[in-house]
Amino acid sequence: HFATSADGTRVPYFVVRARDLPMDGSTPTALTAYGGFEVSRTPTYLSALDQTWLTRGGAVVLANIRGGGEYGPGWHQAALLENRQRAFDDFIAVAESITASGLTSPPHLGIRGGSNGGLLVTAVMVQRPELFGAVISAVPLIDMLRYHRLLAGASWMAEYGNPDIPAHREFIAAYSPYQNVSPDADYPEIFLWTNPKDDRVHPGHARKMAARMLTQGHEVIYFENQEG
Numbered sequence: 001h002f003a004t005s006a007d008g009t010r011v012p013y014f015v016v017r018a019r020d021l022p023m024d025g026s027t028p029t030a031l032t033a034y035g036g037f038e039v040s041r042t043p044t045y046l047s048a049l050d051q052t053w054l055t056r057g058g059a060v061v062l063a064n065i066r067g068g069g070e071y072g073p074g075w076h077q078a079a080l081l082e083n084r085q086r087a088f089d090d091f092i093a094v095a096e097s098i099t100a101s102g103l104t105s106p107p108h109l110g111i112r113g114g115s116n117g118g119l120l121v122t123a124v125m126v127q128r129p130e131l132f133g134a135v136i137s138a139v140p141l142i143d144m145l146r147y148h149r150l151l152a153g154a155s156w157m158a159e160y161g162n163p164d165i166p167a168h169r170e171f172i173a174a175y176s177p178y179q180n181v182s183p184d185a186d187y188p189e190i191f192l193w194t195n196p197k198d199d200r201v202h203p204g205h206a207r208k209m210a211a212r213m214l215t216q217g218h219e220v221i222y223f224e225n226q227e228g
Helices: 048-055 073-077 085-100 116-127 151-160 166-173 204-215
Strands: 002-004 010-016 029-032 059-063 109-114 134-138 189-194 220-224
Touching: 002 085, 010 085, 029 085, 048 059, 059 085, 085 109, 085 116, 109 116, 116 134, 116 204, 189 204, 204 220
Parallel strands: 029 059, 029 109, 109 134, 134 189, 189 220
Antiparallel strands: 002 010, 010 059
């Protein structure tokens, strides 16, 4: 299927579901994407977890948002630096499309992503909390104004920008989840998980976000895998 993003771009996505599911908005749906570093998320064999989800009446949706490489280098470059919001807009458009189709509805729509995908799902949760019922954010990047000072973060500045440059800091701050999470919003429940032995994404991202959200009064499930 295709969704139309905020700037008119057609964004492809794949839906896996039982043929006879009722299209009445009641289907528990897991929506995922990555949208970064020219990584292509094309159809593949489903994990045991997703297979179980399907046999219990759920649906799985894979979105090919900009920032990935599904349509080549241009698809990746379209969401770099000051254009990062396009990746989030694409994901939001897919969520709206599957809701409009009758496949699911916000109380039944969960989103999940890891690393850069963890940034994605946490950012769209902050921007459009009413669209989702649950969020799984795994080993996420969240404090984007400090990501470049933590572990491998400095090697990703071609993707996100350099927060020490004022112009870059301005567009990064506009979407960085840690800076934009609010005590006044009604967010879906979020499951943040990370581990203290990751040598790429620092666990401080998830730790700080969990602490801030709990301080603000939101519901958070938090887990660190001590085994790495």
